[in-house]
Amino acid sequence: MENIDLLFSLVGSTIRLSAPLILAALAGLFCERAGIFNIGLEGMLLASAFAAACVAYATGSATLGLLSGVAAGILMNLIHGFASITHGGNQVISGVALNFFAAGVTAVLGNAWFAQGGNSPPLSGEARFDPITLPGAEALKDVPVLGPLYAQVLSGHNVLTYVAFLCVPLSAFVLYRTRFGQNLRAVGENPAAVDVVGLSVPALRYRALLVAGVIIGVAGAYLSIAQSASFVRDMSAGKGFIALAALIFAKWRPWPVLWACLLFGSLDALAAFLQGKPLPLVGEVPVQVFQAAPYVLTCLLLAGFIGHARAPRAGGLPYVKDR
Amino acid sequence: MSESPAIELRGISKSFGAVQANRDIDLTVTKGTIHGIVGENGAGKSTLMSILYGYYTADAGEIRVGGQPVRIATPADAIRAGIGMVHQHFMLVDDQSVIENVMLGSVDGLLTAASLRRTRAALDELGQTYGLKVDPDAIVETLPVGLQQRVAILRAMVRRADVLILDEPTGVLTPTEADDLFRVLGRLRDEGRTVILITHKLREIMAITDMVSVLRRGEMIATRRTADTSPAELAELMVGRRVQAPQRTARADTARGPVRLSVRDLALTLRGGARPVKDLTFDLRAGEILGIAGVAGNGQSELLELLAGTRRPTSGDIRMRDRPITALSAGERRKLGLAHIPEDRHHTGLVLPFALYENAVLGTHRDPSLGRGPFLSPRAMRDRAAGHVATYDIRPPDPALRSAGFSGGNQQKIVVAREIERGPDVILIGQPTRGVDIGAIEFIHRRMLEQRDAGKAILLVSVELDEVRALSDRILVMFDGRLSDPVPPETDERTLGLMMAGMTAP
């Protein structure tokens, strides 16, 4: 039974570690499918986490914190849009700048306001999202196999975790079954086609960025007021880039994003789990192998060694009406 | 009992900077007709239709649809006015299905399910009524070109387009697909819709249009009932008379030298199935200018790329001085004595941000005389450029000026000087005088004749018929990816115009 427990614990870890990745990757999905490269996910994640923690601390309300995180995400995305869409600027440079900006601003303001080395004060009670016990978890927990599965793995996460996983089918639905989603996919493949049928390319792209802003805001809030209980300097720790890698690895589709994020999340969980434990034959696997794995896999995919990844065709290119 | 015309354009004018693309154009298109618009490249047809579809706004003039004046500032306005357009490049979303493409922009409500059902029904109906059958669930990029075009047409029609504009629709179609298209257009007309067909192919005009208007150099020249005119008349109107009669320079001697470039069965097939170049065979000899006439878009650009080495053919052979070069790169061909003055000097001929002296050595920058070892001496480059500037009268004579700052004619002289002064054996020239002023035109023409007299083999590709006739010793007409038999340059304009439009001389 110990092995099952271990397995469940690992799965639980994976779920917790994957949730922010899923959200960040989905945010990237909406941007990039609309034709806007977004390598600023890391910065947006950080900024949202900071905003969420600050407001949660100030108001004592996790919900308000969540909304602020969303607002921060939207703001960052609008700046990105202003540079890329309205001014046709280089989307890569804009993303890099936003990453830096977020890293700097959160540290400066965090230090100035809280004087704790860039962290925000710890949150408790209503100011953060606590784990939720699903109905019946206590009662069922002694049922063999399914009990612990329900009680430990499925139940006991905070609400944002569930939201993250729900966002996957939701995104798939929006992308493939709504007018907005269809237009979004079209504008990322061939903006001229959208233009010719009378729709506005910039308006569509801004709307996509808005949606992305909301989702990444939730992701940031997850980090600071759900998974943890405060904002810690640089707490995004590369998750934005792993999410980008997952997005590419998933070839820009919603359900594969889920699997890619679970894969990368599990690597993260395994790394922590296997620390100090030698495996048969190979001995102790350095944690760095797990840390580098998502990036190595993505590079292999991009270079065409494990299948082909075809990016949205209009990605990264400012739309210039070429007549 | 006359109905209002479907479309009326009055006094439409449009300039882009110094170029006047449309000058005071009047056009009346009757409802329930197929109205053709013909003209050479640069005549202004595409601009006019872009104004009608809302991509551009006219500088002056009025548009009336169904007798009512309308303001068309965006494609959405045009669509609302009942105008649909099918472009030369279809503008479809390749990785989506037919039905998604057809629905794009016309979905009602937040979810697509209802529109999908409705569009499926509409596609069914349109398929029955007009013979426009396509599999609604096929992914667009898997369809042959003819069917892709059909999707573009359906997309316009689903928005209740009363007026359908088609821009050079048969450029990418096989003859069979073209006939299918014409059948569909006929049905549209019979059902009361109006079709405007932009084309340079007279065969199509004669085959399916009811009315035809001729544009030349931005002006509306004439409108005729197709039944009352003939290809010959149309060709003459299209090509027009020039103010100066072309100067035909007599050759020093009529003997032609050995074959310098030979092409056998050269063909290019693209991924979608289109074949811009089909089985070309010809020889180019020393001491001659071989002119390739034809309206743009019939494979000339591809031919130049294949010969220059920047594109690989699907099949066929190219030899230079009897040495196979089909597998050689552009750089290797240049080393063997090939020079290329490209059609698009802004894109392929010059590096616009470079100064004149830097562009003067593009392609010859590895020449040992330009510097020691790996180094490139600006002084050596400037000296060479100065030589070009003097010999070719490039103005302003400032080698340090960025190439973007020179006029079209002078830019072209920079390219011509660079390529010719290398001393190549074979010179490929595409559209040498496009966007070039008269003085520079004459200069470039004189240089070309000098090179011919010096024994070079020159291939001239140009859409300017006068230019081809004035300079060539032999002319081949390119149409639809094929070359005609050689004709002498004295051949009259009318005959050549017909050949360029795909009709053989009577």
Place this chain on the structure above:
Amino acid sequence: MNDRSLPSWATALLIPAINLALAFLASGIVVLIAGQDPLRAMQVMATGAFGSGEALGWTLYYATSFIFTGLAVAVAFHAGLFNIGGEGQAMLGGLGAALVALWLGDSLPWWAVLPVATLAAALFGMTWALPPAWAQARRGSHIVITTIMFNFIASTLLVYLLVNVLIVPGRMAPQSRRFGDGGQIPDLRGLFAALGLDSGASPVNVTLFLALLAAAAVWVLIWRTRLGYEIRAVGHAPAAAANAGIDPARIILIAMGVSGALAGAMALNPVLGEAGRLKLDFTLGAGFVGIAVALMGRCHPAGILPAALLFGALYQGGAALSFEMPGISRNMVAVIQALVILFTGALENMTRPLVQRLIAAPIRRA
């Protein structure tokens, strides 16, 4: 990187100056939000960067690194490529230099070790840049993404090596042992003294001259060699270059190789010049600062040198700032840097038309 109707002085000086001003303005707003006085902050930063011999020394020390990374980004930009992998390439460069220093530092003097270490740093950096370059040239994989990935792979590799291989046995800190005397590049104390300045504890060292040499070498390469000509041609007009017989794939590989080598060489400054050992985080984000430096300097050494100096001043000024005004942390520098990148890079199309309108009128009148 190209202007159309503006005189070159405007593009080279006025627009970067305006962008810089906008960036400072926006930074000032951030300082206000942090509850501090922006003007005082600027004052503190200026004195902190230049106010004493030691301050100047630190400024120049940082600038040295930024010159290298700025040149690296610039060379790649000339070929039309965005090399964001400077961080990773610098890390590998540091590894290479450290290995040489560990190997030769005990037995040879610094002036014999330095050339070998430089070669190793450049080679290691170049090697790290080539896989993304190859993927771009031959597979069309976007170099921005692959270089970002490689940054992370490099950092995990470095951590692994420092913790498991190079660590001093028995110690906790993830760093190598101290290099022998030959592996420590002398500082410029003597030179400063000769100029009447006291460089204090600042680690500005001989690599500064290496950086200046590199700047000169890059200038020669890009504007005075056939290869540089080809690089610029491919960067501006790939179709024209191909038509002229230049192979774009080959140029991509070469340009990225040079870029990676320059980024790798940057590591000599902190690893051999300051720390005297290999440790984590020696790159100080220089790979990313290099992007700002290259953009501000319009990818020309004549612009990169002052831009690197500016950013060196910002770094040093930022450190002084966090001392004098504890309400603002060092990270303010990152904010300014980010805003400079934003205004100079992503928003350059915004300032250009304004400037065109401002100066076109007086020029027409003149």
